[in-house]
Amino acid sequence: MTAAPAIELRGISKAFGPVQANRAIDLVVPRGTIHGIIGENGAGKSTLMSILYGFYRPDAGQILIDGKPVAIADSQAAIRAGIGMVFQHFKLVPNFTVLENVVLGAEDGRFLRRSLARARGELKRLAAEYGLQVDPDALVEDLSVGHQQRVEILKALYRRADILILDEPTGVLTPAEADHLFRILRSLRDEGKTIILITHKLREIMQITENVSVMRRGEMVASVRTAGTGPAELAELMVGRKVLLRVEKPLARPGAPVLEVQGLRMVDAEGVERLRGIDLAIRAGEILGIAGVAGNGQTQLLEILGGYPPAGATLSGEIRLGGRPLPLAGSQGRARRRAGIGHVPEDRQAEGLIMDFTAWENMAFGYQDAPQFQRGPLMDNAALRADAMGKIARFDIRPPDPDLAAKSFSGGNQQKIVVAREVERDPDLLLVGQPTRGVDIGAIEFIHKRIVALRDAGRAVLLVSVELDEIMALADRILVMFDGRIMGERLPAEATAAELGSLMAGVEPARADAGGIAG
């Protein structure tokens, strides 16, 4: 048996109550390849990987590792079978060092000294072999997200994993970090490791995988060689219908300026200048896109405009809405909403939603003091529910159950709850941060359409996204942010990805290349 596949799944099925999460899944992953698994949220990818990692037992089916049938009862058994998993949300102890995290759960004996010494040597070897450099003595909480992810990979490799499963590994990474991750994955593959990459980013699949399997509604609908397919075909397989990768939108008809920002500076509590003089204006009926690598001040800009600057920050500059200056300091969220600013925040789980609240409670979050939701001294819960039912219908939120907690919805439907709430207030200015992060393609299309519709109704939209494709597709004008500054302004029709990329990297292209766009 020369070429037994590293993993073979035969007829794996798994049901949760009435929901068939996986139905007769077959999957073959040859040794030494990178295999993509792609599908919308709720397609069953995570369930399948949880079965492989021993979190769930399949109702039916067989798992073969290297051609031999195995029973994976728990994650310890999975580790023994040579399977390592890197979760989307890392399982690290923040106040332990890298070394301690790697050793945790794999100690050699009663005393740590020997384990730590052995791990130190092993980490050095792995770092040299795969480009996985991390300071072994750094505290995990001090590391960037990209480095924390490396620690997760190191943990798996230290446990002698031959098969590495990565669940949405680039969701939290900057483009540069993602590129580095891909280099690491390639070198792991070249050393004979087998890698399964779960994602819903088509570009990543095209970029790095040899084979790709597409899941839809619990079934494996296709397994193909990546070289023999394209993003459009994959997208179609995922959603089972044609998807508009480009957004259809009429020409913008910009009106009077809605938001004007002048000389906005922000120094955070640690004394770091996060915004170094931002000037921008958004007119009615246009979408201003802010492109940039995450962590260049976009988050802070959104928070300040949304009325909740980071604690301890010092602000200066001017923000005017419809010509009237807005106060900068303090908690202004309530006043901003009343002034007509809606905000779809970057992090829907930590900010946009109360995960334990029901859908109907979340549909009023931030607007709980709106007059139409009050009845004398009490809140009109019936009105809230009726309002929510309407939004659920209009935004096709599934399942259409207003009493379900927000945490029970998929990522795409959670985002629809936030977007429905903010868009239907018909704000003069809508702030949108990463509207489609971790959202499936069907919902992406829907959310994009709603944003465009708002702009066509003569509202101003500020769109912040690290997805360049999204900015290019939606924005009427593009500003690029780097290190707390606006590096330049481009029109999407005239800008190239390469040009925007160099602006995002902080390089001002020669004026001749800029195509004569006046500043």
Place this chain on the structure above:
Amino acid sequence: MERMPKWADVILTPLISLVLAFALSALLILAIGESPAEALKVVVQGALGSSYGWGFTLYYATNFIFTGLAVAVAYHAGLFNIGGEGQAAMGGLGVALVVLALPWPHWALALPAAAVGAALMGALWALVPAWLQARRGSHVVITTIMFNFIAAALLNYVLVNLLRPVGSMDPASASFPAATHLPKLSEMALALGVEWGRNTPANISFFVAVAACLLVWLLIWHTRRGYEIRAFGKSATAVRYAGISALRITVLAMLVSGALAGLMAVNNVMGEAERLVLNAVEGAGFIGIAVALMGRNHPLGVLLAALLFGFLYQGGGELALWTSIPRELIVVIQALVILFTGALDNMVRMPLERLFMALRRKGA
């Protein structure tokens, strides 16, 4: 999807916990050579077997409703108020000051005024910890505990040096005038022609407590402030985004919590003792924590749990009186109930959830 039906969550789980706690208590009673069946009989008989027993059970339950609600309201804001003891003690001071300050013509006038005094003093005692938490990050668990001790010391001083009638040897306030004595439930029953609970301390405050349950329910689930309190308790980051002030919610929740704990004094000080004595609260502030835990921080649950603890308190007293089971064992039994219904809740809940999931799978 819910893991199990709501009735199993709110009724079955605490019930099983309770049975487990009683089973272990029975073993303990066996171990010291007494009969569990006999003990159970004495407890049930003593607490519920007569209107006399009920009169005491309801009196204790009234105390626990107030302190349980106090813990529950703070819990919804993500705050753990374990200062109910001190807040209730200060509530007692509020009652005494109001009742002794003016010549009240009738209890119906004195009651609302004393309630306001009790609530204000309780709220005041929660205000400083709340402010310290919101502004300085001093943990409210630590500060409210400290304030329990400060309240005890302050009351000691006030009773000995200020409120003690001249010539009295007793560190207690003067007795409240007869006009301010609250009607006992027994008297109210008698007015309706029913002989019920003679010589028991249960009084009209019980209805104040039930009304407080209703008001807390309205506040938490049917007002904008309640919505904001719950939102703050669930996600401090989201609340920032929504423009809800953490300081305001923390202070508001603690003020309401402290006021509820303070209101307990209407029952024990005004309704029962009819004067302010040292250590009037007798641990009811701490039992409120267990009551809130067991009652799932819901007013109806708090009401039921308070009745249970009132029953245990009264029945336990009878047990010490009529059997040779030592008083300390009753405390142990109460502790077991707290342990099983509160701290070990998941021990029952998780197997039960698995059971219901399995049942559902079979049914599907």
